[in-house]
Amino acid sequence: GESVGLHLPTLSVQEGDNSIINCAYSNSASDYFIWYKQESGKGPQFIIDIRSNMDKRQGQRVTVLLNKTVKHLSLQIAATQPGDSAVYFCAERAGGTSYGKLTFGQGTILTVHP
Amino acid sequence: DGGITQSPKYLFRKEGQNVTLSCEQNLNHDAMYWYRQDPGQGLRLIYYSQIVNDFQKGDIAEGYSVSREKKESFPLTVTSAQKNPTAFYLCASRGTGRAEAFFGQGTRLTVV
Numbered sequence: 001g002e003s004v005g006l007h008l009p010t011l012s013v014q015e016g017d018n019s020i021i022n023c024a025y026s027n028s029a030s031d032y033f034i035w036y037k038q039e040s041g042k043g044p045q046f047i048i049d050i051r052s053n054m055d056k057r058q059g060q061r062v063t064v065l066l067n068k069t070v071k072h073l074s075l076q077i078a079a080t081q082p083g084d085s086a087v088y089f090c091a092e093r094a095g096g097t098s099y100g101k102l103t104f105g106q107g108t109i110l111t112v113h114p
Numbered sequence: 115d116g117g118i119t120q121s122p123k124y125l126f127r128k129e130g131q132n133v134t135l136s137c138e139q140n141l142n143h144d145a146m147y148w149y150r151q152d153p154g155q156g157l158r159l160i161y162y163s164q165i166v167n168d169f170q171k172g173d174i175a176e177g178y179s180v181s182r183e184k185k186e187s188f189p190l191t192v193t194s195a196q197k198n199p200t201a202f203y204l205c206a207s208r209g210t211g212r213a214e215a216f217f218g219q220g221t222r223l224t225v226v
Contacts, residue, residue: 008154008155008156032213034213034214034215041220042219042220043204043206043217043218043219043220044157044204044217045217046214046215046216049213049214051213089156089157091215093213098170099164100145100162100164100208101159101162101170101172102147102159102162102206102208102215103159103173104149104156104157104158104159105156106155106156107155107156
C-alpha cells in the first residue's frame with residue numbers, strides 16, 4: 001500500500017539522561033522481538049533482542065522489557081550519549097504459518113542534546 | 115570480510131522501465147528479506163525468503179518480484195506496475211536459529 005505521510009514520534013533528551021523508547025506490536029504469535037538503530041542514509045543495526053518467553057533482557061547500557069499482556073515492548077538506554085541519536089525501530093519475528101517473517105514498527109527519532 | 119552487499123547505491127530509472135536491485139551475502143544465511151523505506155518512515159516488508167528456491171510475499175509485494183536461485187543472492191525487480199517506486203530499498207539476511215537480521219547499506223531508487 002502507499003504511505004500516508006505519517007511522521008515518526010520523536011524523543012529529545014539531554015546527554016547523560018536515561019531514554020525510554022516504546023513500541024506496540026500486533027502479532028501475539030511472534031517469537032522474537034528485536035530493536036534496531038538506524039543512522040541517516042544507512043541500514044539498520046541490531047541492538048538487542050528478546051525471546052517471547054522472557055520479560056527482560058539487559059545488554060551494554062540497554063535494557064529491553066516485554067509485556068505480552070498489553071503487547072508492548074520498550075528499550076531503555078542508560079546514560080544517553082550524542083552518538084545514540086538515531087531512529088530506533090522495534091521488529092517482531094513471526095512464528096506459526098508465517099515463521100520467519102520480520103515486521104518493523106513505526107520507529108522513534110531519538111535526539112540527544114550535549 | 116563477511117557481510118551483505120547491495121548494489122548499486124544509487125539508481126535512476128525512467129518511468130515504465132523494470133529495474134533489478136542486487137543483494138548478495140556471504141554470511142551463509144538461509145533467510146533473506148527486502149524492505150522499502152520512504153522518507154521519514156519505517157521499513158515495510160516487500161518479500162522474504164526462508165530458503166533457496168522459496169519466497170513469500172510481504173506486506174507490499176504488488177509491483178515487485180524476486181528470485182532465490184542461490185543461497186547468497188536475492189535480487190529484487192521493481193516492475194513498471196509499481197506506481198510509486200522512488201524509495202530507499204534495504205536488503206537483509208538472517209542466520210538459522212537467530213533472531214537478528216543484518217542489513218545492507220541500501221539502494222536509493224529514483225524514478226525520473
